[in-house]
Amino acid sequence: MVLFKSYSNMPCYEFQMASLPVKKFLHLVLIGMLIVIGPARGRVLLTEEQNHMALCVEAIAQKYFSDGRSLLFSVPRDVREVTGRPRVQLSYGDDLDLVNSVLQKINENMSCPVQFPSDAEVTMTAETNYNYIIFIWREQEHENVIDCLRRQLDTLSDSEIQQWNPRGRFVVVVTDHNSGTPRSLAHEIYETMWEEHSIFDNVVIISNSERNHLQKQMRNLSSEGAIFDLFSGFPYQRGNCGKVNEVTLMDQCIVQSNVTFPSRANLFPPKIPKDFQNCVIRVATIGIEPFVILNKNHTRKDGTTEYDVRGFSVEFFLLSARKMNMTVVFLPPVLEITFQGGWTVMENLVGGSAEVIVGLVPMLPIIITPDSEPSIPYIHGTIKWLVPCPQAMPRVEKIITMFDASVWLAITLCFVLTSVVFWCLASISDSLAMKESNTLQTITSCMYSTWAIFVGISVTEMPKTWKTRVFFVFYVCYCFAINTVFQAFFVSYLVEPGYEDRIETFDELVESNVSYGFNSAMETGILTTDYTEQIKLFASRRIDCSDMENCIKRILQDHDIATIAVPTYAKYVANKFGTEGKTDAPCTLDENLIDGSIVVLLRRGSPILNQLNKFIRLSQEGGLVDRYWAELNSDALLKRIPESDKDGSTGYFVFSVSHTGPAFALLLCGHALSLLVCLAECVYRRIKQRWSKENTGRRRSSNLQ
Incomplete structure (x- = not known):
């Protein structure tokens, strides 16, 4: 296509001067050149060292990268279009030819999808990447390859939020190593990836041109062969506690007629130990009791403060840290649930002051940031x-509302009508010369007798006529039924009035x-x-x-x-x-x-995440979560001071005379009212007698006159 472009830039008059057969001949020549150049690309245009390095990268990918899982390629930005795909150029000796050769070999010999950072769309269902190949070289003369590496890692971590996996396997291919020795450069690369992005499982492929001739003589290799050093680091080796002091030569990749690894060592061995040998881990805590409890704090000899933090959320992490043999150092705990408190602990995690956040950390999108990742929920x-x-409703109120208003109205109406009926029956019997009881002669005495029957008190005298007696029996049955229901509810509501x-x-x-x-x-x-x-x-x-x-x-x-x-x-x-x-x-x-x-929130790429998840899962399966929560509630029950003990009240009580207070109060009011009525009648009788005597005296005096 480039050749077509170069010919298309020729002046138009030159093509016009050519005849039609000449034009066809030129087209055939151009097509033939493309056919010859196309298959040769990746072999002829590559230098000998680049071709050997491509074979070495392919061998490592086939041996350590799983088929079916996506493989992400990353190259410097100066060879990327806007879409993120590498430019396809015909430039001799360019490092991009090495990338194209590796892509071609992997596509031919492996069954895995190949991606570039901006090819994979960031979605919630995106597959996490486990395999990475990063090519680095100097983009400009005045910079070094470490700056190129930093830019690529920042691009990957920012654009691949859902797919970025610092715990994946990384192969870093160094094609430009003019700055420093291969071992020192590999150490700087590993240290950059570990300290800035928590990447620990990586291999640096680098060529040592100065030693290649000597190595070939020692191994009896031909001049056409090549040897590449494979370096990696161990952050927690010999109690380093995350500090990479040196890198290890894992193996060498020897390319001659085929690719061999003389030491046959595992390039990606387990690098996170089960025993961290008392390495310190800084923990930020946030929450309220009982999830986070500050027992005590004291000042060390160096002037720093040591916090003793416990609680439901903290215990699981302390148990896991004890099994991993890690020393936990707590930062000042945030013992409240506020937005400011959450912001403080997140700043500690992102800024590097803390490596873990423990406490009331909900698994919400607003909490899980690109710089952090959660454990499994516990x-x-x-x-x-x-x-x-x-x-509970007041007892007096409940008694009043025992019956509906319509029932109380019906009882009152029945009381009034019964009194009237008794008085009418007594009046009819008197007109028929059948003398009725004196207690039913007046309306007031009828009401008194009716009320006595209603409250279950015997009347002073039984009715005498058969009609009055029949009605009296019916009314007694009615009052008995009403009183039975009332007393049952009355006693129940005094003991338990309801809610x-x-x-x-x-x-x-x-x-x-x-x-x-x-x-x-x-x-x-x-x-x-x-x-x-x-x-x-x-x-x-x-x-x-x-x-x-x-x-x-x-x-x-x-x-x-x-x-x-x-x-x-x-x-x-x-x-x-x-x-x-x-x-x-x-x-x-x-x-x-x-x-x-x-969940427990950790920095993205934290090396202890997998082991922490393992111990949390074992705690859940062993029932430690429910057991510890039950112990917390049991301790709270044993230490409490019940409010009922302070005021002397209990949930239940014995029914006594005191609970019949409202009834006695009503009886007292009735006696007081009766006394007032009696006094009023006595006064009225005295006044009436005096008034009648005065009238009698006046009549006598007027008769005498």
Whole structure:
């Protein structure tokens, strides 16, 4: 295609002067040149050293890279188009010819998809890369290959967020090594990849031109052969604790008639030990009790502060660190759930002050950044609305509401009508010369007798006529039925008056008079869900709930707010503060807001991730999670001071005379009213007698006159 372009730049008049057969002849010549040059590309255009290096890279890829998994190539930016694919140029001796040759050999001999950084779209379902081949050379005369390597690694880590895998296998091919000895350059390359991107499983292929002649003589190789050194490092070898002091010559790649590795050593051996030999790991913690508990802190001799941190979330990491023989150093813990606290621990992780974040770290997209990666979840929970539980109704109020208003109205109407019927029957019997009882002669005495029957007291005198007696029997049966039902409910409500209606749905919560206790960190996590519109319904009823423990305590005791939290944590708070009874347990809405998990957050590429996941999984399978949580709740129950012991009240009581106080109070009011009526009648009688005597005296005096 380049040749066509060069001919297309010729002046037009030259083509016009040529005849038609000459034009056809030129086209045939050009096509023949392309046919000859095309197959020769990668063999003829490569130098001898480049051709041998391509064979060496191909042999390593075939031996250590799995078929079927994607292989990502990375080259310097000066040979990349806008789309990210290498330019195909016909330039003799160019390093890109080496890349094209390796691509050709891998495509012919391996079954794996080959990608370049911008070819793979970043999606949530993207496959994680496990194999990398990075070519580095000086892009400009004044710079070194380390700058080229840094740019490529930064590009990979930024553009391949979902696919970037620092724990994959890396092969770094150095085609330009004019700066320093091969061993020192390999050490600088490995140190750069380890310290800046936590890449530990890599091999550096580099040619040692100065030693090649001597090596060939020692190994009886022909002048056409080549030897390449294969270097790698071990960050935790001999107690280095992550410091790479030197690189190791793993093997050599000898290319002659074929490719051989004389030492036959594994180029990618396990480099992360099971025993870290007391290497220090810095841990940042965030959370509230019981997840993160600060037991004590003291000052060391050098002036630094040592923190003793425990808790439900910390114990699992301490157990794993103990099994890996690592020394844990805690940074100042953040004992609150706030946005500022979360920002502080994330700065510690990204800035390198901490290597791990332990505590209440939810597995949310806003938490998992390109610079971090989570462990497997060790706590699974559901976030729900915590609402006030229904309270016991006042006993007097419950007795009043024992019957509906219509029932009380019917009883009152029956009482009045029965009194009237007794009075009417007594009046009819008197007109028929059948003398009825004196207690039924007046309407007041009829009402008195009717009330006595209703409350279960005997009347002073039985009715005498058969009609009155029949009605009297029916009324006694009615009162007996009503009294039986009333007494059954009366005793039950005095002992257990019942509870108010429970808040079961979100609409009922909005219509209630409770306020919303918000937490800034919790709301930040909710912003990643579709629940933000419902939170806005509480815009005018918001209370700061940064201290979740006191907030839940307020829900359990004051019953005036609602908040969003994990029900198991609310149960722990209830046990800690000694609230007893099933009505004081945290109540929740049936709807689940977020099904979340708690994880340990590590720096991306952390070498301890796989072992940490292993110990977390073993803890879950062994039941240590449930056991430790049960122990925390048991300790809270044993250490608590029940509120019932402070005020002397208990959940149950013995029914005694004191509980019949309302009845005696009503009886006292009735006697007082009767006494007042009696006094009024006596006064009225005295006044009436005096008034009648005066009238009698006036009549006599007027008769005498």
